[in-house]
Amino acid sequence: MANKRRPKKTRGLHYRRYVYGPVASSEGERLNPVDDGLLNSESSTSTSMQDESPDHEGDKSIVDSRSFHRQWYGEVWPSSKFQKVDVLGVAIALHEGLSVLPPWQEDDYEKRLQNRKIELRGLKLPFEIIMEIIRHTDDSERRNQLLICKSVYYMLLPDVYSYPKLSTTNFLKFVDVMMQRENKRRFRDSVKVLDLSNLIQAGKVSYVSKLLKRFSESLEVFMSSQSSFGLSSLVSLRYCKRLKVLDLNLVSETVNLRELFRCIHNLPSLEQLSFPRSSITCEEYGMEWPPNLWYLKLQGGITDDFLMNSNFPDTITNLEFAHCPNVTDEGVCDLLGRIGRQLKRLSAYYPMPMLSATAFDFAFLYCPNLKLFYTSISYISGDVFSETFLPELVNKNRPLRNLIIDSPGQLGQGAKLDPDDITVAVSEERLPCLRSISLSSLLGWDFMSEPVQNLVSELEWRGGAVYRL
Known part of the structure; x- marks a missing residue:
């Protein structure tokens, strides 16, 4: 009677025969192939890349024979996980100065090798020329172009964030991304234009201050929102040394001009400044102006004392x-009498209720070097083009080229000026350089x-044109 408790004979079952290539065992066990690879030197890498070209794809025997010496480990059995290593092949490779990769790095090497072959086949132009071509495409395609590759992504990222289109729906997300510590260096020099004019309220007051500090090294243009611009934001402006345009036109909060000039007087690149439209408090007039300021928009609660006592820069x-x-x-007369000769552009917008109906009739008299004059019909009359207020200049021609006359649409305003007044001034050579006249349809x-x-014919004969607003 057989002893069923006796263990079965398992001698020989734990021993396997190891060979190269896929073979089948006596029990029908199938070998699992593993990736092969050997990281050769530059010469061997280029040789292997040439060997794997499409010209040799049909000859499998050549591929197998050439790849045989690179396979330094054999097949793995699925159960025992045993594997035979070609120790002699590895020793010879190391003796020849080649680098041998371990099996767990073979996949990464193969992927890098394939990517390199794709790059060599597809890159026909230098990377700099490709980037220049991409930058000449439409800006709406920038988001899709970021997905080309990582190199293009890092090259286009500053262009995408140089002028972010901010609104009430994406502003808070923009602040969250910019304030993250890991993004501090990535976006530090990217944003050049910070336009908050589409925001009614930019969240907390500290948001604007933090953004100004974060982009202080690259910011060139800043347009504030209607609110959320306090003292902390003014203080942050002093760090923006590259700021060229400061537009506070929409600010509805009270701004102290003394504090404003204290923060911006040392900005060497500031060229354009727009005062806030809201109330302005100013008790001192000896402010120091930015050294390179050439555009100034006066608005808000400024008074005649400010215009007459402030030292405007040349x-x-x-x-x-x-x-x-x-x-x-x-x-207005006192200010234009002092700085009128240096002005090349003068604009007077409606409404300004304290000005008279002839407030800017003397504009050409005080500002002989104007090239553009924009005014509302509410502040001029037909006398502005008379010989008294528009005399012929001595030793030079008056350089005025563009004349724009707007109208608020009030009844009777168009009767203050007649087209013949302009025609006579042009025909008498008192406006010899005038080439463009824009007239509001509300006149x-x-x-x-x-x-x-007649005005149109006179101007066309001189190479100009009359436009309707």
Whole structure:
């Protein structure tokens, strides 16, 4: 009677025969192939890449014979996981100065090798030329172009974030991304234009201050929102040494001009400044202006005392008046009498209720070097083009090239000025350089009438044109 408790004979079952290549065992056990690879030197790598070209794909025997000496470990049995290593092949490879990769790095090497072959086949132009071509495409394609490769991503990232399009829906997400510590170096020099004009309220006051500090090394243009611009934001402006444009036009909070100039007077690159439209507090007038300021937009609660007592810099060539409810003819006359000769552009926007109906009739008299004059019909009359207020200059031609006359649409405003007044001034060579006249359709003029057509003919004969706003 057989002893069923006696263990079965298992001699020989734990021993396997190891060979190269896929073979089948006597029990029908199938070998699992493993990846092979040997990281050769540059010469051997280039040789292997040439050997694996499409010209040799059909000859499998050549591929197998050439790849045989690179396979330094054999097949792995699925159960025992045993494997035979070609010790002699590895020793010879090391003796020849080649590098032998362990099995767990073979996959990474093969992927890098395949990527390198793809790059060599696909890269026909230098990377710099490819980037220059991409930058000439439409900006709307930038987000898709970031997915080309990692090199293109890092090259285009500053272009994408140089002028972020911010709104109420994405502003908080933008702040969260920018304030993360790991993104500090990535976006530090990217943002050049920070436009918050589409935001009614930019969250907490500290958000604007933090953004100004974060982008202080690269920011060139800043347009504030209606609110969330406090003292902390003013203090942060002093760190933006590359700031060129500061637009506080939409700020609805009270701004102290003394604190504002204290923060911006040492900005060497600041060129354009727009005062806030809201109320302004100013008790001192001896402020120090930025050294390179050439554009100034006066608006808000400024008074005649500010215009008459402030020392405006000689660098200002573009001056605008807008939303100045406290400014009168006296303040405007005093200011233009002092800096009018250096101005090349002068603009007067509606409404300014304290100005008279002839406040800017003397603009050409005080500003003989104007190249552009924009005014509302509410502040001029027909006398502005008379010989008294528009005399012929001595030793030079008046350089005015663009004349823009707007209108708020009030009844009777168009009767203050006649088209013949402009035609006579042009025909008498008192405006010899005038090439463009833009007239508002709210003036109430009949553009097909004879006076307007005479003006059009006179200007076209001189190479200019008349436009309707």
